[in-house]
Amino acid sequence: MPAVIDKEKCNACGVCVKICPTDVYYGSKPKEIPVVMYPEECWHCNACVHDCPQDAIHLRIALNMQLVYKS
Amino acid sequence: MNDARLNVEQVEADVLCIGGGPAGLCAAIRASEQGAKVVVIDKSHTLRSGDAGMGNDHFMCHIPDVQGELPGFFNKIGKMSQAVTKTFWENAYDLVKLWDSWGIPMKYEGRYEFAGHSIPGYPNFMLHFSGQNTKVKLTKQAKKAGAKIINRVMILDLIHDNGTIAGAIGFDVRNPKLLVFKTKAVILATGKCMRLFPQNTGSLFNTSTSPVNTGDGRAMAYRAGCELTDMELNDRWSGPKYFARNGRGSWTGVFRDPNGIQIDPGNEMPAHFYPELHENYQKSGRGPLYMDLSDISDEDYEYMKHFLIHEANTPILDFFKEEGVDPREHPFEFMTYGLITPGGINYNEKCETPLAGLFAAGDEFMSFYIAGAAVFGSIAGESAAAFAAQAKPLDEKRAQIPVVTAKELLESVLNRTDGATWQEANNAIQQVMADYCGLIRSETLLTAGLEHLRRLKKKVPQVLMAQNQHELMRCVEVLNLFDIGEITFVAARERKETRQYHRRTDFPFENPIIGAQTLAVKKENGQPVPKWIMKA
Numbered sequence: 001m002p003a004v005i006d007k008e009k010c011n012a013c014g015v016c017v018k019i020c021p022t023d024v025y026y027g028s029k030p031k032e033i034p035v036v037m038y039p040e041e042c043w044h045c046n047a048c049v050h051d052c053p054q055d056a057i058h059l060r061i062a063l064n065m066q067l068v069y070k071s
Numbered sequence: 072m073n074d075a076r077l078n079v080e081q082v083e084a085d086v087l088c089i090g091g092g093p094a095g096l097c098a099a100i101r102a103s104e105q106g107a108k109v110v111v112i113d114k115s116h117t118l119r120s121g122d123a124g125m126g127n128d129h130f131m132c133h134i135p136d137v138q139g140e141l142p143g144f145f146n147k148i149g150k151m152s153q154a155v156t157k158t159f160w161e162n163a164y165d166l167v168k169l170w171d172s173w174g175i176p177m178k179y180e181g182r183y184e185f186a187g188h189s190i191p192g193y194p195n196f197m198l199h200f201s202g203q204n205t206k207v208k209l210t211k212q213a214k215k216a217g218a219k220i221i222n223r224v225m226i227l228d229l230i231h232d233n234g235t236i237a238g239a240i241g242f243d244v245r246n247p248k249l250l251v252f253k254t255k256a257v258i259l260a261t262g263k264c265m266r267l268f269p270q271n272t273g274s275l276f277n278t279s280t281s282p283v284n285t286g287d288g289r290a291m292a293y294r295a296g297c298e299l300t301d302m303e304l305n306d307r308w309s310g311p312k313y314f315a316r317n318g319r320g321s322w323t324g325v326f327r328d329p330n331g332i333q334i335d336p337g338n339e340m341p342a343h344f345y346p347e348l349h350e351n352y353q354k355s356g357r358g359p360l361y362m363d364l365s366d367i368s369d370e371d372y373e374y375m376k377h378f379l380i381h382e383a384n385t386p387i388l389d390f391f392k393e394e395g396v397d398p399r400e401h402p403f404e405f406m407t408y409g410l411i412t413p414g415g416i417n418y419n420e421k422c423e424t425p426l427a428g429l430f431a432a433g434d435e436f437m438s439f440y441i442a443g444a445a446v447f448g449s450i451a452g453e454s455a456a457a458f459a460a461q462a463k464p465l466d467e468k469r470a471q472i473p474v475v476t477a478k479e480l481l482e483s484v485l486n487r488t489d490g491a492t493w494q495e496a497n498n499a500i501q502q503v504m505a506d507y508c509g510l511i512r513s514e515t516l517l518t519a520g521l522e523h524l525r526r527l528k529k530k531v532p533q534v535l536m537a538q539n540q541h542e543l544m545r546c547v548e549v550l551n552l553f554d555i556g557e558i559t560f561v562a563a564r565e566r567k568e569t570r571q572y573h574r575r576t577d578f579p580f581e582n583p584i585i586g587a588q589t590l591a592v593k594k595e596n597g598q599p600v601p602k603w604i605m606k607a
Binding site: 018019020021022023026027037038040041042043044045046047049050051058059061062064065066067068069070071 | 115116118119120121124125223244245272273274275276277278281282283311312313314315359361383385386387389390391393396398401402403404539541544545
């Protein structure tokens with residue numbers, strides 16, 4: 001899934017749940033490590049990655065979104 | 072069968088801003104400053120929602136001290152009225168100064184910098200600014216001005232009071248709540264309309280601008296009786312292949328074919344005004360075309376990266392980093408994305424719409440990009456506050472507040488356990504749009520496609536199902552897309568000529584008489600009806 005949370009680093013502050021523009025974290029509970037409920041709705045915008053105070057999120061770029069480059 | 076029930080809550084204010092992007096927030100700031108009680112609604116969160124959520128790096132404007140005088144034709148470009156264009160150029164610099172004072176860095180290394188996103192041979196009118204946190208700053212400013220922001224609420228429809236728009240009805244996208252907004256004026260600022268046409272990128276949410284901007288403002292305005300214009304004049308964009316993202320004007324390399332032959336004149340990239348270059352090259356069999364950064368200096372590379380970050384392209388830079396690949400050594404492909412809908416609510420220079428009490432700004436009609444959102448958002452705020460100051464309070468008995476209809480629709484979707492997901496319905500509309508109202512259009516295709524679309528459109532509200540408030544939001548987005556789709560078909564059938572991406576195989580020429588007019592579509596007896604109007 002696109003947004004991957006490092007459970008060791010996450011402090012369950014909920015910033016990602018608060019700001020995600022497409023609400024992929026819908027249903028996450030306060031003070032718990034967020035769940036990515038709707039991964040197929042991730043726009044890969046990096047908002048959660050950028051705003052996470054713990055640097056605990058990275059995007060796994062979906063296979064159908066991998067850039068095509070020359071070796 | 073589930074048994075979901077929506078509780079009804081009421082919110083009262085003078086001005087309601089639907090959409091918390093740069094337009095909606097600038098409207099809220101200006102209207103609050105005029106003394107109006109303002110509520111901003113966003114179906115995401117104003118800090119990071121929409122196209123500007125993670126930034127923008129180009130602000131169209133005229134700064135005489137830097138650019139000198141611009142040629143007179145600048146006052147006439149654009150798809151909206153000449154008065155709108157003139158108003159834009161007269162006000163854009165003021166907004167630059169205002170945004171700068173709010174902490175949005177409009178200068179680069181202490182100076183106004185015009186670069187990128189330009190047309191070769193003409194004065195550059197795109198101010199390169201560092202806008203990654205534009206929405207954060209505008210949210211802060213709106214709150215400071217006294218506006219109330221309600222996030223995670225989607226508006227379903229507008230409320231009428233004797234021909235005047237006086238509020239809206241919406242629902243919470245996280246909790247089972249129906250909200251009735253009773254206001255004296257409404258500003259639509261919901262942005263673009265994506266997800267109507269397939270973007271040729273493999274999934275519904277892989278779109279170059281925000282996939283949750285689904286023409287909600289256009290659809291609710293149309294349903295309330297407002298005309299929409301230029302809906303058939305679709306556009307296309309280009310950008311990195313498979314990772315749909317805008318910002319092509321921020322990449323400063325050149326395009327090269329597989330043999331390394333450059334196919335454009337250089338850094339000024341006319342290709343971003345010729346998005347079909349990539350598709351046409353691909354079709355010719357000589358492709359693919361690569362964005363080649365090998366010739367740029369280290370200093371220029373750092374400059375480009377700075378602005379790509381502010382143009383919301385960090386995930387693309389991160390991709391290269393994680394892949395262990397330096398894009399300067401590995402040219403990568405660009406592609407042409409699918410059709411989009413620039414047309415919409417053709418607001419005037421005061422941001423008024425044909426409906427009293429209803430104002431619109433920003434990408435409700437795509438023009439002037441983020442600078443247009445800033446300028447016309449502010450003007451909409453001013454106009455709406457002035458309107459609200461003299462408006463009578465909502466007459467509860469006379470007003471049409473569709474609480475029962477809204478509740479019935481939303482609860483039926485929530486309670487259905489056998490039916491269609493929003494994805495199924497979204498794919499269905501994209502399919503019919505692409506095949507019958509896409510890049511090949513003709514009377515026979517449009518007629519057959521419209522018939523099919525109307526059959527689907529009748530079924531959709533009867534079969535859509537949502538497991539929760541989040542999916543309910545996606546379902547309502549798709550219902551809006553069906554309205555926009557039908558309007559696009561009706562307009563495309565009426566425009567019997569070829570213009571831009573509106574390509575009629577049965578009328579393969581541009582008709583200058585048609586060009587002097589604008590095509591509007593309005594709801595009459597429940598159906599979209601086309602009407603030609605003189606260009607303003």
